[in-house]
Amino acid sequence: MTSPPAAHNAPMPAHEEGIELCDGSALEERAAAVLFDVMLWDEPVRAFALRYDGRPVAYVNRCAHVPAEMDWQPGQFLDDSREWIICSIHGALYQPADGLCVGGPCRGSRLIPVRVEERGDKVYWYPSREIRPLFAPCS
Numbered sequence: 521m522t523s524p525p526a527a528h529n530a531p532m533p534a535h536e537e538g539i540e541l542c543d544g545s546a547l548e549e550r551a552a553a554v555l556f557d558v559m560l561w562d563e564p565v566r567a568f569a570l571r572y573d574g575r576p577v578a579y580v581n582r583c584a585h586v587p588a589e590m591d592w593q594p595g596q597f598l599d600d601s602r603e604w605i606i607c608s609i610h611g612a613l614y615q616p617a618d619g620l621c622v623g624g625p626c627r628g629s630r631l632i633p634v635r636v637e638e639r640g641d642k643v644y645w646y647p648s649r650e651i652r653p654l655f656a657p658c659s
């Protein structure tokens with residue numbers, strides 16, 4: 521078994537307060553997503569946040585079927601019913617609340633979640649071991 525690159529063993533940067541993503545009002549119920557860039561391990565990728573049933577949710581913009589971005593237009597992830605996140609490539613359907621694929625070629629797989637929280641009038645995202653800010657803040 522190979523060890524992950526050294527960077528993966530680095531201590532997590534402290535982001536207890538989260539990283540400001542947007543105003544809460546920027547995420548309207550079941551409307552366009554806010555896009556943001558993160559590092560997934562060592563790779564820069566796009567992530568997205570949208571509001572579903574009143575609460576912000578966020579995922580890496582990467583289909584579980586083929587590692588491709590899913591939005592049919594930038595920030596447009598929901599299907600016509602506004603019930604499902606849909607991949608524009610082969611039509612996989614994901615539950616917005618937890619990213620589980622419930623239809624399509626990757627049924628049972630999940631989107632990669634990004635933790636988000638709404639506090640006051642702002643939405644914040646939280647880095648994890650695998651998802652980090654694109655640019656580390658200067659200290």
Ligand code: FES
Nearest residue numbers: 583585607610612
């Ligand atoms: S790439 Fe998303 S369903 Fe195939």
